[in-house]
Amino acid sequence: MFPFDSNSPASNGADWREDEAAFPFDRVINRRGTLSVKWDDVHRVFGCEDVWPMWIADMDFPAPKEVQEALQIRIEHGVFGYTVIPDSLKEAVCQWLKRRHDFAIDPSWLVFAHGVVPAVAAAIEAFSKPGDRVIVFSPVYRPLFDLVRRHDRTLIFSPLRLTENNYAIDWDDLEGKLPGARLLILCHPHNPGGKSWTKEELERIGELCLKHGVFILSDEIHADLTFPPAKHTPFASLHPELAAQSATFRAPTKTFNLAGLQAAEVIIPDESRRRAFRRVQQRHGFFTLNTFAIIGAEAAYRHGGPWLDALLDYLRQNIDMTAAYLADKLPQLRPVRPQATYLVWIDCRGLGLSEAELKKRLLEKGKLAVEFGSQFGQEGVGFIRLNIACPRPTLEEGLRRLAMALH
Template sequence: MACADTPASALGQRNIAEVDFDQIHDRQQFGSVKWANQWDEFSPRVEGEDLLSLWTADMDFRAPETVIARLREAADHGIYGYTRRDPRHYEIVQSWFAHRHNWSPKLETLLPAPAIMPSVAAILRTFTKPGDGVIVQSPVYSPYFEVVQGNGRVLLTNRLRLQNNRYELDLEDFEKLAGGAKVFLLCNPHNPAGMAWTREELAALNDICERHGILVISDDIHCDIRLSDRSHIVFSSISDDAADKSFICTAPTKTFNLAGVPSATISVANRKRRETLLAAMQASFMVNANFFGRLALEVAYSAGSPWLDQLTGYVASNIDLVCEFAGEYLPGITPMRPDASFLVWLDARALDRRVGGIQKFFVDRAGVNLYDGRVYGPGGEGFIRLNVGCPRHLLRRGLERMSSALASM
């Protein structure tokens, strides 16, 4: 269903043209975190001339032209007052997930949210108390540690097992931790590895959570960019009891490069918990729609599929480049091919020990800024995360610099 007053056919027509993902755009003029090279997590500030930024998880591509056109219309209108999400908004969200992921949440289960991490914080504050345990699976997206510990909850780390350059669940350890947990914070697909968890893996986690009465918060923000034959399985879709205990957090921001105009949705199947969470979010003034974020979500989900399909092909080719280049020119670095997202997790543990920190080595010796795996908790040491959501010639330049730095060791 199209949004606003623009016919769906017109929105679709705007998106048919071939997208130029090779074009480079100057992002520093608008305060880009990525290109300002601010580094504030366990490392000093990183700065320097001609430093290539391949770290934080946004892309260097323009959003779909349909989204840009609608936001331009809204900006030109010039009145940026209070806005709302009408029933059609939730129908658009429902339709997107039904068509892309074979998951059709009931409309009444969908709640508005400003973004995913504020939503996670709100759920934790509403359904747990200080001192309660929350399980996360490391290495994992670093704000998980912050949202748990910053809200006075106890972090319980279930470390993933690395086998044959893929992560596997450690269910035995998860079961041990479950006795002291109230919530499991699931990253699905997993960030930084891009793992798409299978139905069987999710069912095994659900069984443990069911036995111990654990609620599940699932962060599905990276689900849309599909790079393998593994489909995205929404946790709540695996069984009725999984749906009853879960909070499914979704957003178009990673998919369509909209992190600066955020809007999100939470699906809560359990009616009592849904009403309790909505009341808590209303009391925190978290449900008012962002004027531009609401529009961006609706247009992206209504007419963004052609753009996303082209993006997925481009990102897949970038990942092929990384894997092929690393095999020939980056000795000591092994990429983990992701099932989803535009992020590649690089195993550089042997090099990390030799150079005293591989992330700093590539900043100092190659002029390439990557995400240090240590930020992702236990198991992340010696890894680096590479963002391939950028023009290919920029990515190739970064890889060539990294190769030259290693050759000069």
């Protein structure tokens, strides 16, 4: 990593961590005019300019102060030539995984990418061929199944069952579809439901996939955003045999609100699989991360723990506030309380509206932009996904608009 100035606050974060202003989650920051997809691209996506954006999954919070300072030091150097990925970044990732998830990995297992979605795309290309069957649970984050189709693989949905608390796997359906499949894509934690899959559920998935020779792609981008007492169990940490039968996709971008830096890491324990993945990257011209992705990712992993702990507390309060508001103002709606992520998946079927009617009310009457359920597959129809990772005044305004639209 580019060295810190020894006199910089970034080299001694304890000073500013003691100050409550170090975590200004309540401060509203104007993001309009900053090329923000969330705030500046709503007209293209929703067809209107003046909507309140609570849709795409990024946060309205500034990144950890130490990340900002590390980037500033690098900017002040002034020369931005070609980069190499340093061993210190790999060490930072390994230490973070051990510290936060009790997951010990070999640094040689790591491969870096511009993002989790490009990395999953490369894995589909590396570990399957056109026509191969790929299983995806649904509802789920749309790119995970769009990528399957775009690579001319055969997409197989295994619908999840919505229980009183969250989603559950239909084991009979899954086992019936695994024979002959090449890949299973696991969203862990689950987006949009916020489900943190238990160790027992993961072990059963692994057992079935081993039985049928199915390789697992585990998207764990929201892993760090798990609320205690729920605990994230990395899929590859379960057993060496399951580690060899899987690739894990992670990033600091969701955790620390660094999506614009475009950095992700892929954990591929099996050496032959790792070589195949790298060959696909090289075929598409990928060789390294950009300067600021390297600097920002390492600073976040080395120094972002206290910031993340404070963030999780704040997000939990936002989730509580959202649940209480809906219970009071919109009791027909049924929110699924997330065990992880900052996304609240809301069952709106009690309103008796079609998705077209729901969209019309929210966009035209409430002036509110959310993700609509059909984006996540057929099983998502009748739901909306609300991003609550914003200052409380922003959330209050979004909830007010939601109530105005649906009363």
